[in-house]
Amino acid sequence: MLTRSLSICAVLAVASGLRVQPITRREAFSRSAALAGVAWVSPILPALAAPDYAGAKGALAELIKADDNLGPTFVRLAWHSSGTYDKMSKTGGSGGGTMRFKEELAHGGNAGLDKIVDLLEPIKKIYPAVSYADLYTLAGVTGLEAAGLKVPWKAGRVDAMTPDAVTPDGRLPAADKGSPSDTIKALRMDVFYRMGFNDQEIVALSGAHALGRCHPDASGYTGPWTQTPTTLTNAYFGALLYVPWTIKEWDGPMQFEDPSGKLMMLPSDIALVQDKTWRGYVKMYAKDEKLFKQDFTAAVVKLFELGTKNLKAVDI
Secondary structure, three states: OOOOOOOHHHHHHHHHOOOOOOOOHHHHHHHHHHHHOOOOOOOOOOOOOOOOHHHHHHHHHHHHHHOOOHHHHHHHHHHHHHOOOEOOOOEOOHHHOHHHOHHHHOOHHHOOHHHHHHHHHHHHHHOOOOOHHHHHHHHHHHHHHHOOOOOOOEEOOOOOOOHHHOOOOOOOOOOOOOOHHHHHHHHHHHHHHHHOOOHHHHHHHHHHHHOOEEOOOOOOOOEEOOOOOOOOOOHHHHHHHHOOOEEOOOOOOOOEEOOOOOOEEOHHHHHHHHOHHHHHHHHHHHHOHHHHHHHHHHHHHHHHOOOOOOOEEOOO
């Protein structure tokens, strides 16, 4: 069996017939796409009899080491894979691994995630017993761990076999619904309450925006929310409360910027301080990072397990 210490960079190089050396993000995308097109990986990379979750996690961690910006994107992949759940119809959620289908990747909120799905395909080939559904959520917790937060994770998700399991577009949070009141209503009633989250959990989960940044070629928006976009802190909440946000003057959709023009907030972010109930939780988390991380952990574990059955704890 292939040792778990072999990095994903080395795996990509072996499979491509190249000398082992560190690779850039662009090279990782390129080699991943090339590897995904072959029917086998290598005679030294046999299919595993049982899911090797620790090995898959190690491969994901190696990708993040090569490019730490992948960590927040992995969190986004897991979030969006899970955030389609509807508690009434019991449809959606992370259980089916449906993000791999082009029908779901075409949803407006998933712009740009097709590249990440392609990037993870070689890991799926190396660890075929790990379902896509488990791989995508495992990527999320691996990204969170790289950002400084260890999150419990359970395995056992079973992939849907056809795109019939893909839910309708529009279940993910929208950055702007045209007015503060409409944005607040949509986030609360149409998205988070639909999944079974309360107001405290809505604000806690929104703290994930401490990570990553928006890209014009994906969401249409641009810029990071915080000055440390690869580290999970409560800085997002402090920024919401104490930074004088103004509407950015540019050709893109409405967003807000700080006085330096380097940081941004979406209308859906500003909604957290416009709503009286949500603002109370924003204040609470801005004062207490330990409490934020505690509540965020509980909420994100719940999120990543939506739409699943009979999960089991594993050693990763």
